[in-house]
Amino acid sequence: MSIVPQAEAYQTDAMLHVSLSDKTATSGAAAPAPSPLASNPSAEAPRSEPSPASTGQKPPAQLGKLFEIIGAIAAADTRRDAARIMTHELSRRYPDATVRCGIGNTQLKRLYDHRLGWIGPESGPRVVAAQQWSEWLDRKCGVEIDGETMVLCMPQNETDRRCVVWVYPLPEQSVFGEWLRTIIQTLSNVFWSRPNHTAPKAIRKLTRRTLTIAGALSLLMLLLVFWPVHYRVSCRATVLPLQQRLVATPFAATLLATHVKPGQTVKAGEPLGILDGRPLRLERESIAAEIQQASKERDTALATGRIANAQQARLRERQLQRSLDLLSDRLSRLEVVSPIDGVIISGDLSQYVGSPLETGQTMFEISPMQRMAIEIEIPAHEIDFVSADSPTRIRFGAIGGKSIQQDLLDLYPSSEIRDDKNVFIGRIEVENEDNKLRPGMQGNATTYGPVRPWIWSWVRGGLERVLWWVGY
DSSP, X not given: OOSSOOHHHHTTOOOOOOOOBSSOOOSSOOOOOOOTTTTOTTSOOOOOOOOGGGSSXXXXXXXHHHHHHHHHHHTOSSHHHHHHHHXXXXXXXXXXXXXXXXXXXXSEEEEEETTTEEOOTTSXXXXXXXXXXXXXXXXXXXXXXXXXXXXXXXXXXXSSBEEEEEEXXXXXXXXXXHHHHHHHXXXXXXXXXXXXXXXXXXXXXXXXXXXXXXXXXXXXXXXXXXXXXEEEEEXXXXXXXXXXXXXXXXXXXXXXXXXXXXXXXXXXXXXXXEXXXXXXXXXXXXXXXXXXXXXXXXXXXXHTTOHHHHHHHHHHHHHHHHHHHHHHHXXXXXXXEOSSSEEEEEOOOGGGTTOEEOTTOEEEEEEOSSXXXXXXXXXXXXXXXXXXXXXXXXXXTTTOSXXXXXXXXXXXXXXXXXXXXXXXXXXXEEEOTTOOOOTTXXXXXXXXXXXXXXXXXXXXXXXXXXXXXXXX
C-alpha cells in the first residue's frame, strides 16, 4: 500500500516520507507501491519516466544536480537537518510536486513537508503516514517510480531505521528520477553518516588552541584543588583589656557628682566622682560629743574612788574613738579617684547623681590601653585541629589595615557556651601603641591547623555529616 493518500481524500496532495530502519536492506526488491490513481478509473494509465538517453539534457548537467544534493546533505550538522535539506533540494528539482520526508524505525517518528515543515503527530498526513508505515519496513535501498509518484527508500545498514522520501506528482519528460537511481546508495550513506545529535555551536567552534588553554586551566585547577595547605578554622575574635580595675563604692553613700564618662583617659589619682559626706559629718560630731562625756565620767569616777566605773568609762571612750576614726577615714575618701592610668571602659553615672549607692557597687571600670588581650572563640567541632601554639591571623573590620598574625599563647581546656554555641577559648596578647584596639571590639580570626589538601577544607563538614547519616 502506498503512503500517498487516495485522491478523493487529499485530492492531489502526496506525502514525502523518510523512515529509518536498523535492518540491513535485503537484495530482493519489494513490489512497487500501487499508484494512488489505480482506484480511479478515470485517471490516466501509469507512465514511466523517459530514459536519460531520451532527454535533451546532457548527463553532466544531471550529475551536477546530484552532486549538489549530496554536498548539501553532507554539510548538514545533524540527521534532522539532513532530512530537511534533502526535502528542499528535491523540491527545487520538482517545483510543482509535494515532497515529504519521514524518519523512523518500526514506527514513524518524524515527518517533514517542504511547505509545511515538521508535521505534528495529530495532523492528518502524519496519521495516514503512520498507518501505512509498515509497508516500507522490508524495502531495500532504491528508487521506485509508479506513475506520478516517486519513492526514495534509504534503510540504514544493520539497523531497523530507514529514511523514505515521497515526491508527487512527477512532471512529464523528467529523467532526474532515473539519475537518482545511480546515486541512491551514496545518498543513503551520506544521510546516515550525519550524527543524530550534535554539540552546541559554541563548542564546535572551539579551536585546538582554545582546547589547549582550557585543558591547561583545568589541570591548573586540579592542582590547586589538591594542593597541600594548612587547614583553616574560622573563629570569632574579641578584644579584652589585659589589665582591668573596678572602682567600687567604698561605703554606702549618696553620689554627689561625677567627673568622667566612658572613653575618657584618666591618670592615677585623678578624681572620678564625689560622694555626699554630710551624714558622716553629723555622725562624727555626735560621736565626738559622746567621747567628751565618757572622758568626764571617767575623771569623776577616779576622783570619787570608783575604779570599776572609771574603767568602764575608759572602755566606752575608746570604742567611741574607733567609730570616730572610721568616720574620719570615710570622710577622707569622699572623693573617688582612679587607681591606675587608663581609659574609662564603663561607668556613666551622670544619671545617678543624688541617688544612694550601696557598699561594693561598681562605679567605674578602668583599663590601660597600651597592651590588649584578644580572645579567639574556636568552634568545638574544630578543636582537634588547633593546638596551644597554632598560628592565627586576626582582622578587625572597624580599624582595617594589616591583619594581626601571631601564635596562640593559651588554649583553655574547658569549653564555654557563647551565643548558644559551644566554643573553646584561645588567647593572645598584642601591643596597642596607636590605641586603635578598644575593649569589646569584635573581628574575624583564622587559626591554621595541620596540612591538608585545599579541597578537604570544603568537603570535610559535608563528608562527616554523610558518615554520620550512614552510621559510621
